[in-house]
Amino acid sequence: MSKPDLVKLTDAGLYCEQGDFYIDPWRPVGHAIITHAHADHARPGNTKYLAARSGERLLRSRLEPTASIQTVEYGETLEVSGVRVSLHPAGHVLGSAQVRLEKDGQVWVVSGDYKTEDELTCASFELVPCHTFITESTFGLPIFRWKEQATVFDEINRWWKANQEAGKASLLFGYALGKAQRILSGIDAGIGPIYTHGAVEKITQAYRESGISLADTTYVGALAKGTKFSGSLIIAPPSAQATPWTRVFGTVSTAFASGWMRIRGTRRRKSVDRGFVLSDHADWVELNRVIKETGAERVIVTHGYSGEMVRWLRETGINASAFSTEFEGERDELQPSQTEADSESEPEGASQ
């Protein structure tokens, strides 16, 4: 344990001094490894980027057009000033990666955001054994436990069908990057037409261009005036709620798909009819299982319920501490934030 740490917390972000690069920096730096394309992890302004190849197209659509992005396949190893660097699937969104660093026999893994349930829009999470595991903890409380996604998709299908029978449109809010595409990959597209908000359509297109097969969608802004939405499903980012944009849909039932919907009060404050508990983050059980199975003797928690997770891990005998980062995980959209998250950062994509 006398070996120097491979990752340190600096003002600009998580820094590997030995290799002189950052992971998901929040200030512009020279070399940045990006774990995934969400706005709190992939910020513009860095000189050079390194990311997983499967997410390249998506990442390019999120960064400055001139961004210099080098990509690697999952599992491919690069040698950076004596540090062996490789990326491994995190199962969070398309192209999401855990970063594995190795030097002098010490292995560190930075998780980024992750979930372990297999799904169709990204590569499945890979467990990477390590000495030190730097983990997220967005849903690091034991109240957060997810049902199998098939059950949640059934709930969404039944809600959509019931609305259709009642002559209503179904307006479903979910993050534009990741959640919306996962919904499109899981629901029964035979029920009716699916329409999208501009922010969702743009990212969905990047997914399709990356080879991910998703249900057919039509961008609301491309429709003729007077289109009837009754019986359809409309997918929009949470920021579109209660905006004039939603007025054209006629009678709607509203719903929000998020891990935060596990708490009734959160759903009530969002003023939606239904909450579907669907998250792209690990729940309490997954977090604990992954932390244990990495075999890490030291755990550093970056964001979410970090204080609680650190205390819990310490009580079970794990050497745990926290890094105070600027990552946000899955925000519940209720607290204003300095950093625009995905649902709220698409001015160019907003349709009206």
Place this chain on the structure above:
Amino acid sequence: MKAFTDLYIALDETTKTNEKVAAMRSYFQSASPEDSAWAIYFLTGRKPKQLMQIPKLVALAIAAAGVPEWMFSECYDAVGDTAETIALLLPSSSKSSELSLTEWVRDRILTLRAPANKTRSKVSSKHGRNSTIRSASSTTSSSPEPSESASHSN
């Protein structure tokens, strides 16, 4: 109880008054008079008093969930409601019950306070003779544990 649960979910799943009224109409058309009475009792926000001390309920939930007390507090801070916190922490159930709402209230819930009634004269039997009968029937139990007396009545 399943019908009442469905009603509760239906009421909770819509923000529209017409739909809430429709859900209630449908429930009351098929519910028994006893169940209807209890349904109105709960829907108007009332609840049986003194069934169990909250700290005891929390302690039982903490034990069943296998989390430390401080973690319960953290969860409560996130949820904001004791009953919901307990519901979210408890392991998911593999069993299900066909008892009616009335049977649940009369035979399972009101019986929880039977032992306390014996010793605490201030607690009146506000909810009818059922609970009085239960407290009489459970006087054979010397245990102060509510769960004990509940199992006697099953």
